Amino acid sequence: xxxxxxxxxxxxxxxxxxxxxxxxxxxxxxxxxxxxxxxxxxxxxxxxxxxxxxxxxxxxxxxxxxxxxxxxxxxxxxxxxxxxxxxxxxxxxxxxxxxxxxxxxxxxxxxxx
Numbered sequence: 347x348x349x350x351x352x353x354x355x356x357x358x359x360x361x362x363x364x365x366x367x368x369x370x371x372x373x374x375x376x377x378x379x380x381x382x383x384x385x386x387x388x389x390x391x392x393x394x395x396x397x398x399x400x401x402x403x404x405x406x407x408x409x410x411x412x413x414x415x416x417x418x419x420x421x422x423x424x425x426x427x428x429x430x431x432x433x434x435x436x437x438x439x440x441x442x443x444x445x446x447x448x449x450x451x452x453x454x455x456x457x458x459x
Contacts, residue, residue, distance in 0.1 A: 403448045411444040418444075 405411070418441035425434040 399451065403451065406444050406447055414444040415441040 406414075418437040422434040422437035422441070425431070425437060
């Protein structure tokens with residue numbers, strides 16, 4: 347076996363053992379997906395979720411969406427110039443999708459403005 351390959355192989359096992367050791371040392375109470383006995387039941391607040399979705403979509407329709415569209419447009423032009431037409435079409439879809447995303451979310455998830 348080559349010296350570099352043997353060294354990399356040893357590092358892989360070292361990282362695996364560090365990861366397993368870290369998981370075993372951590373407190374396992376936070377890893378449960380369901381409620382623990384005696385714990386309070388979490389409440390679901392859809393208003394906070396809707397507010398977060400509206401905030402993200404407002405950024406995507408505003409300055410962040412414009413930045414994404416400009417970057418995707420420049421990338422599409424550069425990709426088309428180099429002959430990568432599939433990448434250019436993908437970047438075009440990303441650029442247009444940044445402004446159409448709110449309409450898709452409202453259509454599929456029934457969230458109103």
